[in-house]
Amino acid sequence: MRLVVDLNRCQGYAQCAFLAPDVFAMHGEEALLYNPHADETQREHVLRAATACPVQAILVDDLGDTSVAAGEGAVREGLSGVR
Template identity: 40%
Template sequence: MKVTVDTKLCAEMGQCVFSAPEVFAFNDNGKLVWESNPDLGLRDAVDEAADVCPVQAIFVEHD
């Protein structure tokens, strides 16, 4: 699984952080950071994070 975020679209509202905190977080500067290749066991949480993104900035590629 590969996760990408379009940082130009991302509004940094944090819905993804609530859905998949093991994958998405805010750094010390308040910018979104994420794990590009998360564990496959987090698939449901990552898919939910992509679904709840208000601007649809999260893209998930499943192998």
């Protein structure tokens, strides 16, 4: 699983860091740090974090034919990069 966070869109609400602390962390009040290649065991936490992002800044890519964008709850084919 690969993660992409649009850091220009991210507003530092830290919902992701709260829901998936092994993958996301806040550095200071506004800077987000994250593991772009999160372990598969973190999938459920990462998907919850992506869905909870108020500005939909997190994209979760399955590295296959499908990916899930934050807040959409639907699988989209051929999506790559930041929306």
